[in-house]
Amino acid sequence: MKHWATTKERGNYLGILIVLRAYKYGGHILMRLVLAPVIFYFFLTGTTARKASMAYLRKLHGYSGKASPFQKLPTWRNSLKHFWQFGLASLAKTDAWIGRINKRHVKNCGNTHFRDLEQRPEGGILIGSHLGNLEVARAIASSSYCKRMNVLVFTEHAQAFNRALRELNPNVAVDVIQVTNIDMGLAIMLRERVDQGEFVVIVGDRTSVTDPSQSITHDFLGEPAQFAIGPWVLASILECPVYFLFCVRNANGQGYDLHLDFVTEQLHLPRRSRHQHIEAILAQYIAQLENLCQRYPYQWFNFFDFWQQQTEGTVGNAD
Structure with missing residues (x-):
């Protein structure tokens, strides 16, 4: 099966910078006029992404039952709206x-x-x-508070986007760390930063770029899917407070709902029961993710077959 990381990113630094500069000086009206045909083009030509969007929306509909955010089984129109919301999220990153x-x-x-984090002497992992849009959350945190955010990204596209943003705003107080694997060298460096009161930001809804077998299977929207164990192992190594962070556009589209939740003071993963402990905190994470998908159905932006099962070495026991 095709891993998400093999999907080629569309875009480069120069192109992104040109778009961002046009947005800065042209505003929302110009950029929405530009964005509409671009999104429609990607919708028509992105067969894999379009199928993945439809699969997600229909799984969400079936899982939610009477609480479904859709009145009937989603169609291509819902999928197009899903793509459009992704485009708006990209504009919101720049806005922030x-x-x-x-x-x-x-x-x-x-x-x-965020002010609660500011008042604590230690750092943590988010x-x-x-x-939704983590870019909005971290931009607001960086502009309003002193605690530095160290953001782990796994694609060159994300690195290029953030480099272009720094061209527009050199005062960005965020370290974007492009990684391919979470190894001990990275963990030690991040542990030092957390000890200095900084925060680490990582996503939990992707499998490893280099070793997708380092994952654990758990039901998501009613069907088994794979989630990387890396974020949870990293959290235990850092020996710091753990938080869940979701930032989503609200129903009227005029602002954002920030869901920042304290989870535990420290995540312990005893070797003999590591699998059970990861399952327990992953279940909390997935429960919140499912709840928010129901409330904000068009804002989950994983445009690949999230429920595919890896053909080699899937971890059934995380020990």
Whole structure:
């Protein structure tokens, strides 16, 4: 089966920079006019992404039952709306980094606020997902608070996007760390930063780029899917507070709902029962992800077959 990381990213640094500069000086109206045909083109030509979008929307509909956010089985129109929301999320990233979105546009919906993190001497790990817009959350945190965010990214496209953003706003107080694997060298470096009061941001809804077998299978929207064990193992190595972080556009499209939730003071993974402990915290994570997918159905942006089963070495026991 095709792994998500083998899907070629469409875009490069120069192209992204040109688009961002046009957005900065042309505003929303110009960029939406440009964005509409681009999104429609990707929708027509991106067969894999379009099928993945439809599969996700229909699984969400079936899983939710009477609580489904859709009145009937989703069609290509719902999928096109899903693509359009992805385009709007890309614009929102730029809005956040050039200062057009600030904390006044964000409603805190979780049990923790960024100011709570600011008041604690230690750092922590924030585990997010491809639901909503982590870029908005981290931009707001960086512009309003002093704690540095170290963001782990796994694609060159993400690195190029952030490099282009720095061209527009050199005061971005975020370290974007492009990685292919979470090894001990990286863990030691991140542990030092967390000990200095900084935060690590990582997503939990992808499998490993280099070793997809390092995953654990758990039901998501009613069907088994694979989730990387890396974020949870990293959290245990860092020996720091663990939080879930989701930032989603609200129903009226005028602001954002920030779901920042404290999970545990420290994640312990005893060797003999590591599988069970990872399953327990992963179940919490997936439960929140499912709930938010139901509330914000068009904002989960994994455009590949998320429920595919790897053909080699899938971890059934994380020991």
